[in-house]
Amino acid sequence: MIASLVALPLTLLSLQQGIAQRLAGRVSPNVAAAVEGTGTAASARGLPVDPLIQKAIEGGAKGIADDRVIAAVNLVVSHLDTAAAALREGGASADTLTIAAGAFAVSAGLSGSDITALARVGATPAALTVGLRVAGTLAALGVPPAENIGLVSVSLRSGKPTADLLLLPASVESEVAKGSTPAAAAAGLSRAAAAQGRHGPPPGHGQPPHPPTPSHP
Amino acid sequence: MSDHDFHPRVKQLLDGDLTLADLPPELRAEGEEALRLLAAVDRRPVAFPTMTERVMLAVNTRPSPAGWRRMLEPREIRLRIRPWVLAPALALAAALIIWIAGPRTAAPAPSLVTVRFVLVAPEAKAVSLAGTFNQWDARATPLVRTGPNGTWTATLTLPAGQHQYAFVVDGVRWVPDPGAPAVDDGFGRRNSVLTL
Amino acid sequence: MRPETQQTDADIVRAVLAGDHERYAVLVERYRDRYARYAARMLGSLDAAEDAVQDAFVRAFDQLAQCKEPDKFVGWFFLILRNRCYAERRRSKAQAPLEAADSLPAVDRTDGGAETAERRRALQHALLELTPDQREVFVLKHVEGLSYGQIAERLNTSVPSLKMRMHRAYDRLREQLREHK
Numbered sequence: 001m002i003a004s005l006v007a008l009p010l011t012l013l014s015l016q017q018g019i020a021q022r023l024a025g026r027v028s029p030n031v032a033a034a035v036e037g038t039g040t041a042a043s044a045r046g047l048p049v050d051p052l053i054q055k056a057i058e059g060g061a062k063g064i065a066d067d068r069v070i071a072a073v074n075l076v077v078s079h080l081d082t083a084a085a086a087l088r089e090g091g092a093s094a095d096t097l098t099i100a101a102g103a104f105a106v107s108a109g110l111s112g113s114d115i116t117a118l119a120r121v122g123a124t125p126a127a128l129t130v131g132l133r134v135a136g137t138l139a140a141l142g143v144p145p146a147e148n149i150g151l152v153s154v155s156l157r158s159g160k161p162t163a164d165l166l167l168l169p170a171s172v173e174s175e176v177a178k179g180s181t182p183a184a185a186a187a188g189l190s191r192a193a194a195a196q197g198r199h200g201p202p203p204g205h206g207q208p209p210h211p212p213t214p215s216h217p
Numbered sequence: 218m219s220d221h222d223f224h225p226r227v228k229q230l231l232d233g234d235l236t237l238a239d240l241p242p243e244l245r246a247e248g249e250e251a252l253r254l255l256a257a258v259d260r261r262p263v264a265f266p267t268m269t270e271r272v273m274l275a276v277n278t279r280p281s282p283a284g285w286r287r288m289l290e291p292r293e294i295r296l297r298i299r300p301w302v303l304a305p306a307l308a309l310a311a312a313l314i315i316w317i318a319g320p321r322t323a324a325p326a327p328s329l330v331t332v333r334f335v336l337v338a339p340e341a342k343a344v345s346l347a348g349t350f351n352q353w354d355a356r357a358t359p360l361v362r363t364g365p366n367g368t369w370t371a372t373l374t375l376p377a378g379q380h381q382y383a384f385v386v387d388g389v390r391w392v393p394d395p396g397a398p399a400v401d402d403g404f405g406r407r408n409s410v411l412t413l
Numbered sequence: 414m415r416p417e418t419q420q421t422d423a424d425i426v427r428a429v430l431a432g433d434h435e436r437y438a439v440l441v442e443r444y445r446d447r448y449a450r451y452a453a454r455m456l457g458s459l460d461a462a463e464d465a466v467q468d469a470f471v472r473a474f475d476q477l478a479q480c481k482e483p484d485k486f487v488g489w490f491f492l493i494l495r496n497r498c499y500a501e502r503r504r505s506k507a508q509a510p511l512e513a514a515d516s517l518p519a520v521d522r523t524d525g526g527a528e529t530a531e532r533r534r535a536l537q538h539a540l541l542e543l544t545p546d547q548r549e550v551f552v553l554k555h556v557e558g559l560s561y562g563q564i565a566e567r568l569n570t571s572v573p574s575l576k577m578r579m580h581r582a583y584d585r586l587r588e589q590l591r592e593h594k
Binding site: 232276 | 438441446467474
């Protein structure tokens with residue numbers, strides 16, 4: 001249909017206008033123009049646009065020079081791309097929330113293969129999103145990737161409520177406060193969780209990969 | 218039938234069941250008028266790219282759609298205090314976060330979490346909080362000086378999820394929360410991370 | 414554009430009902446633009462359309478437990494939005510809908526300039542003079558490009574009654590456009 005052929009670039013223009021609206025008065029016209037372009041392209045790849053806008057606004061608020069703000073926004077895009085590819089590789093649902101959580105984990109020092117490993121656990125999208133955020137937070141606390149992914153994977157598999165996952169960083173911090181290293185703290189928590197899991201994992205946890213989305217009306 | 222009415226054959230043309238060539242010559246002019254009407258149809262797309270955050274802001278303040286747990290039910294209060302950050306060795310400040318979380322049952326994490334930010338900054342004249350939850354606006358969320366030791370506090374109710382933030386001291390110095398995990402901000406500084 | 418492994422609407426509806434409110438953002442992102450144009454043409458104003466779509470999403474969230482067939486979320490959402498658009502027009506009938514085409518994006522310099530813009534404005538103006546059900550069938554067929562069969566299915570009505578509605582709409586549009594010449 002002719003209408004839909006014409007539609008694509010105009011939709012992108014509308015998206016650009018939306019980005020421009022949110023950035024108006026918060027960043028320079030240069031930065032706004034760059035983010036409109038990058039954001040439109042990112043959105044076409046299925047990436048969330050909000051993290052880019054947030055980074056630009058943050059740069060503006062902190063009084064950072066335009067070229068460095070643009071560079072930081074581009075770095076966010078590359079983290080989002082890494083996360084999206086890693087999630088697909090792991091067979092996980094790659095909605096914008098999960099991708100943003102994965103990109104945070106990458107920004108905190110985890111790699112694409114770490115993200116893929118967490119995706120392969122087969123947790124629900126909600127649990128995976130929280131798991132990625134927690135893994136990023138643990139990385140920020142200095143937990144090395146191997147212990148980090150080990151701890152978060154075992155916790156995801158245990159089927160405990162996501163609220164429990166959110167307590168992991170505090171548990172690591174409290175072990176560190178007692179003199180443990182972040183790596184040893186995470187390894188200890190992993191062993192405890194695995195032992196607990198062996199004595200009775202709750203049934204019915206984890207789920208098979210989702211079928212492809214059917215077409216909508 | 219008024220003289221404004223299109224001929225039934227012209228209506229078929231508008232419906233796409235006929236083409237202009239199918240019309241008898243005496244209806245051609247009317248057919249062309251009808252097609253001009255269709256040509257004026259505005260099919261340009263419309264998009265609302267900023268809608269998601271506004272909808273989520275609205276739904277986050279509402280009861281659960283399942284109706285089995287209202288957000289404002291009394292909650293068990295757990296405190297997480299990081300006493301070690303109060304060590305005097307820290308040059309500028311120390312912060313602690315106290316949070317009020319939902320009950321630890323099989324129920325999912327709450328959609329809103331109340332967080333208390335505390336910064337000990339005896340020399341500061343003003344402290345505020347800027348982050349992803351307030352568009353990094355250094356003027357939006359001032360902390361209040363609450364004690365004689367230069368303790369500044371602010372209590373915020375934030376949606377569950379992940380937030381990055383920093384304290385802004387005297388309107389110019391961006392300082393990460395010394396008691397919270399932090400990541401590079403991409404500008405050569407650090408942002409504190411709050412995962413709720 | 415979407416990865417194949419994406420969650421279905423039903424997955425998301427169930428997750429939200431189970432307490433993962435945050436996940437509702439995925440549904441909003443998925444459908445916020447799908448009916449944006451419908452709402453804009455029904456209401457004749459981008460601002461009113463944005464309010465209506467936002468409001469419909471919030472209502473859909475509140476009533477999500479009543480969405481009996483989660484895999485048909487989008488059809489159910491459309492009906493909520495439709496009710497909202499009808500209500501909005503009743504409320505704002507008294508206001509002059511002149512902003513209609515003027516409030517559309519100014520990005521469109523490629524397709525005919527001032528004359529096209531004026532014709533569009535006149536037609537949008539005329540559309541707002543129709544009854545909501547006449548306007549709706551016109552918008553769904555000629556703006557959204559649906560067939561009578563598809564519209565009948567979506568609105569749970571018959572093709573002949575839609576045609577009758579549409580043919581009245583054609584006549585009234587012609588009348589309006591002649592008056593405004």
